[in-house]
Amino acid sequence: MKAQQNTAAPQIKAPTGSVSLATTEPAISFSRVSVTYGKTTALRDFSLRVQPGETIAMLGPSGSGKSTALSALAGFVRPSSGRIQLFERDITNLPPARRGIGVVPQAYALFPHMKIEDNVAFGLRARRTPRTETAERVAECLELVGMSAYAKRLPRELSGGQQQRAAIARALAIAPKVLLLDEPLSALDAQLRAAMLVELAALKHRLPDTTMVYVTHDQTEALALADRIVLLRDAQLHALGTPEELWATPETQFTAQFLGGANLLRGIVKHLESDVAEVEVAPSVTLQAVATPAVGVGSIVDLAVRPHAATIHDLGDTDTHAARVTTAMWRGTSTRVTVALSDVPDSLLDVDILGRCEWAADHAVGIRFQTPSGVAIAVDGAP
Template sequence: MERSLPAATPSASAAPADAVGGSRIGFENVSVTYGSLTVLQSLTLTVNPGEIVALIGPSGSGKTTALRAVAGFVRPSSGRIMIGDRDVTNLAPYDRKIGMVVQNYALFPHMRVEENVAFGLRAHGASEAVVRARVPECLAMVGMGAYAKRYPRELSGGQQQRIAIARALANKPQVLLLDEPLSALDAQIRRSMLDELAKLHRDLPALTVLYVTHDQTEALTLANHIGIMRDGRLKAFGGAQSLFRNPPNRFAAEFLGRANLLPVNDLQPAGEGRVSVRFGATVLKARNHHRLAKGSDCLLCVRPHDFKLGSSRPDANRLSGVVRSVQWQGDVHNVVVEVAGECIRLSSAPMREPPEPGASLDVHFDPADVTVVPEDGADG
């Protein structure tokens, strides 16, 4: 059975963590198995103190398992979990100095908001004076000061989730684990909660956060670093912007943001840190961030918004094709163009006179905006 969440909040009496790196989360070759099924494979990953790392990946890729291993609800079959310089692999959840929030709020329905927030404090023996001071403080942090007397059923989903966050912060954890905290909320509330989470982290800059999500926008908005999981393995890890700009493989390119991955070949040096590649009969230039070898067959990653319409600078890459579809989505036009047998997708600012399907279209893109990416290996 799932243990109730407040058990994961830290002990007020726990020994203070080390001054240096006290809240760093470290996975060291962590594997988790259920029977004969390995659901986490030798995960090695560091979340530095004060940093937000987002773990993203498809359903079943092991994100929650990784998070639960840090919380202490899942015991690794091998490897170590470190918090700061402490090996917590065999510590009870209680002793880990961690706050945790999950998707579906998990508030105690029979307790008022203030009792929910106080629960973890009381469980760890905090005095009434401490509870009286800390509960309003935590509610204020999430903008819910006026709701102390309500029951969870009297709150909206977004409000309940704010209370869950307040409860997770009550014991002043150094590490906050968030498992899809916004996924039960509708799109508009999700966006405002995202802003609030970003603000919360600005207010608590020392808090180290591991954030599990399906949603790449959440990851890109909040995280300093992003890990992309697939089938229990970490397929990519890097700074949010760098991973978006220079995905190390097809899976990372497609999972984090939309990408056109053009099959290209005959990679050759082209001076000024650029390489040239052949796409059908056209030679294109790109960055070679991953230092792929001369002669390689690979993929050219072009984000939809990197394609521009119309006249181009002389040094831009140019492609000509036939428009297959045009879709207006309010603030963008999405256009599919067939070029050399491949369908490429481009996003442009809304056009007054968008091209018609069947029309010829010239597009260009800057070599500085694109990189070549290796095709995934066998375990891709």
């Protein structure tokens, strides 16, 4: 069920004894943090500084270390080495309850025998907050997430999306300086995920002083919510930047493929002017691309071409390259067509076409690329 709309959302007041966010030091600081379990390294030499009020998305495939980093920040796991600071206070070995961090776990973890208002009040009561202040803050938080009408219900009487909003209200009740969300949309169906993504974006704007760390494996969530994206791979920090930076100019093949599913075409840079490179991917196929800093004339590169950056036409149309269809899969709003470029050996290119388009396997077509067609990424170890 969609959350109620708040045209004038309440401003959550800080509880007695809380720390002001009016500060210039980083809200969160990881300094070379590693987490190991026996011979397994779950997080390796991880460093990161997050500013107050900033929303960070930790993005990566399963096993990349993103949830481990969040768990270390929350205090659920202890680093094997390194240091974690919260507003310059060392919290590396501090118990979770003493960190003042709000956590929304993947499974929501609401107490099933408690009404929603009691779930939201739990952290406040544990801190022995006065009863009147507790009641006020519970009401504020429930209103903030559009759940005021469900205060007297039990968790089992709510939908998945409503339970998630209740979990967020509970995390916000203690007015945390930092809010952690661990894949909060993963248990929801596609339609509800889309609705909740809008709700979370609105919540971010209503709480401009709250630093948020959002763990996800879904690039859409990261691109929609984050001020910066932390991309992890193999338990290490792989890339860091704004969504626009990582999308427009990815500096590694993994970043290009994970954010946007780019195709990679191997080629050589024949000409470079400013940041525009001419990349020869075959004797008869030269394409323009945005050059990343490590690229120069003569560089062997992977040309990252996203599926929307090419279109399919009739064979022989102007400015097209001959190709043959290998598969075509309708996805509702678009069709993902995979083609093999005739002049580029061993090339398979995914192309997204709006609407439903059906081509039989081995059908001959023409492929037209945008200008520039993608990003030229240097190949490690190549000149």
